[in-house]
Amino acid sequence: MPIQSYLSKLTLALLCIFTISSCRKEVHNIPLAKTDDIAIMQGFLNPDADTVTISLSVASGISKNKKEISIDALKNAQITIESNGIVKSLRFLSETPTMVIFFLPRTEMPVQQGKTYTVRAKNGDHFSLEATTTVPESPADFTFTADGPYSSSQNNAFYKIKTTIVDFKGQNNFYRTSILASSDPNYDPYSRYFTTDEKDQLAKITLTMQLDEETYRAGGNTIAVSHISESYYRFFKSVQTLEDTGGNPFAEPTALYTNVSGGIGVLGAMTVSYKDL
Template identity: 25%
Template sequence: MKTYRIIPFIILIAITLLTACEKDADNVKPFKVDSKLVVHAFISPQDTVLKVHLQKSQPALGRRLSEEQLQVPNANVTISDGSSAVTLTYDPDHNAYFSKLREWAIVAGKTYTLKVTAPGGYAATASCSVPEATGIAITDVSTSTTTETDYYGGEMKRYKVAYKWTDAPGVNNYYRTLAAKVFWHKNYYGDRQRVAEPAHLDRGKPGLYKDDKAQGGVLTSDDFYYYQGAQSPDIEKQYQLHLLLVVSDKNYYLYQDAQYKQSQSNGNPFAEPVVMYSNIEGGLGVFAGYNQVEALIDME
């Protein structure tokens, strides 16, 4: 009886069919990801200068751009309040655009528009409103002290600080709490200098708050911590606690919140990806407004 080897024959047919299915695609559009303008600017009535950070984004595909190629030194950057405008000037030392606020100041309650154009067809715009701070005040500060031993066996005091503030009714407010220890010391040349050491929130919290559940009421910050070790002879014993309450628009709040969540998920393979907030049309980044309420507490 004859035996036929059919396996090679089947493989030959399969190869022939696969070869026959090959066809060059001539209607596929090339996939290209261009750079966008990345804009960061925060404006406040307490500012003495306007500052806008501007650069190009790094393309996700294709050739990686150098730091110099990402810079945008020849853009036209303006900020307008609807009736007048100011043009910012590029500073190569800081890689940012600046304008001193002398005659053209930021005013609470106004809406501002940022416009950026650059060679190559780049254009971006955004608007924000600077909130009022009327009716908002820091009302109460609580502090407590514990004594600890530092790494070298010396005595160190650990301060815990929290503060309360009143919320202005009838408007949706967004807040951020900050604090710093301020003291004076003499530098190498014997000149008296002011130093501000930031106090830190527990677990790196961003200190962001909304008044949606406390309209017109009283809000309380999370606890801040800072340390006081042995005093250097060049440091004055008297110092101050600087409390800063940022009264912000929604853009500032959402951007800072997204930035914090992104930092918390960094390096965690099981964390959900966080999309950075942006209100820049035609680009990426944020243009936001805020106001400030401050308090200085003398400490020993």
């Protein structure tokens, strides 16, 4: 049962009371420093993936008089990946109205555990971005058990999947757990980012995930535990926090983690261990 979602609803209910009883007015001529658009770069290197993919998007400044970065400027960027002095260029893959994806097939530059990679994205005066990451060396060592079905409050039965990861405290490892459903490889009902060096975290970590009965019985599902880089972990923790506090005008502002110089975003890496459920 997602208890925190009830508390979130509670806070939102309070905010709704304020909002309903308030009136809205546009603020003109905001006395703010000029806020130019900033380029965003994201990439997550995985030795098992067929391709390296890098995305470019924009953090749009709120001031009217600003230096803009258009979608065309993103599309026309030169993107390279470098490791051990070898440099390869990425190619355009796809775009949405607000984002562009570039790729490089694994065959042209395989991503390897323990190696360091630098990605650069440039487009003349518009932006010049650079980030570096090292791929975690050892995949996660884990076991799991499945137990169920249990009844849920939504009248959907579910299975409890208990995953136990063996780690050593003090190694500063970061993990992500997921369940990949056979019906939809992108189906990710439960994904958690954590570090084994959080307070009270033991070397042996047991996490319980829930999988609905229908998906469980369909079979062909996979449990994935990713050993992720610190940058990967910190970026998604900050995204989650911004998401949780988004829409709450009274929440303490949170900074988005970045390891990209010249802009914002993240270049992270992972090694993933899979086990059939």
